[in-house]
Amino acid sequence: MSTTCDAVCHTAAPCPTKDAIPDVQNYPDSRKLAIDKVGIKSIRHPVRVADKNGGVQHTIASFNMYVYLPHHFKGTHMSRFVEILNSYEREISVENFEDMLRQMVKRLEAESGHVEMNFPYFINKKAPVSGVESMIDYDVTFIGEIKDGEYIQTIKVVVPVTSLCPCSKKISDYGAHNQRSHITIAARTNTFVWIEDIVRMAEDNASCELYGLLKRPDEKYVTERAYDNPKFVEDIVRDVAATLNADDRIDAYVVESENFESIHNHSAYALIERDKKAS
Template identity: 50%
Template sequence: MKDVQSQPDNRNVYLQRVGIKNLSYPVTVMDRKNGYQDTVAKINMYVDLPVEFRGTHMSRFVEVLNRYRLGIDPRLIKQMLEELRINLKASIARVEIEFPYFVLKNAPVSNQESFTKYICRIDGQKSADVYDFTVSVGVPILTLCPCSKEISERGAHNQRAIVWIHARSKRLIWFEELIEYAEKSASSPVYTILKRVDEKFVTEHAYDNPRFVEDVAREVAIKLNEDNRVLWYKVEVESFESIHDHNAYACVTKNKEESE
């Protein structure tokens, strides 16, 4: 059959990204406790398109993905991107994989077990000589306002917030480790199930540990600074304010290689 995509193109326009977006697909990702965890990811896959080709072969993205979806880890992502790059005659291949990741947690007093959902993301990019790989995780937390606590005679406003940690590292960092960094920096973690004794504990614990979004961002940054595996990071904290018609936000980025 005629290969229309490979027909020559005389418009001389280089396209940085062509590919597929928003593909929902079952994948298996690494899990610190159980080895692997099955989940459903939203996947974007791209290559660059040389000026001489009219289009790329979209079906080959999924063909390559089929061979690697059962083990999403840094080594296999690198192999997948190189295969994609070569098969599509591209200079650069990129993949973005976002998925829900579930961790079994115990309530703080009753010890009731329940799964908490975190949104995780893997970004990989591969050229002939350079491979870039970053992991991200969105961690729901509880923040209690230090200012509200200071000025109020009764209580203080508190709300859910989310911490996004994006990290590039020289060795494997588990999602669970980044989750722990975020939760330990908050007024309190959040839980899927809480009995009354747990609710009392979480409420009082948050009151004893008030945090601005700025506090959370700095606390997470300190933990990442102390982790020698981390080469680069970006921390974003967004609080869904309970008494304001806006969200509060803080962000910190650091390239540890440049600061050495």
């Protein structure tokens, strides 16, 4: 004697019986509301990142993985996102990032997909006078999207720097207030761009860059360097934007500067966004 269930499946598969496990995600939905992004957030997985000096960094990334869900589907298969990550066994690399995204869209039968891979990245830097070496970490996110079969890649880097206030320098008899600042560059690229190149674009346009370790001659240098190169947040975003405008590898960008003020209980902030292909 056969047994039927009350659910109506949108697939051609037989209706589940009492001995089968129903696939509720495959049931139809009558609300006629598509979902722009559905998936999983904040799942960690090992990654491998090549650096510009020929080395390889092994680190842990946090992944956000989404697909577009048409209005007639009730849900997506969340477990498949995890399966895709684990199909790469030990590590995912920047080189196979696009392949992973395309596999995700295919496995979930989606029209579009979006993956964010956020990880700490370390650069070994030499102090400007003594040459002593130390590591600085940067917050990096690789963002990949598939739309109409086209792959779009964005690299986002948060770069800590020093900024010194031009107004404070101008009106003070001696000294000027400075602060640590974050320059954030999110660049949509048409080819591969090294993380170090994005970092350099930010550091070259700050009052002074940061170092993990400084001796006294180095401290004197960076203090005077910032004093001789004062910048508002407006100056920083404009100077970084000008650098990005001149780089043919960059198709579009968002550049932000946030100064964590040393004489105020608030931050100063500025942003420039531009799509170079649309201009």
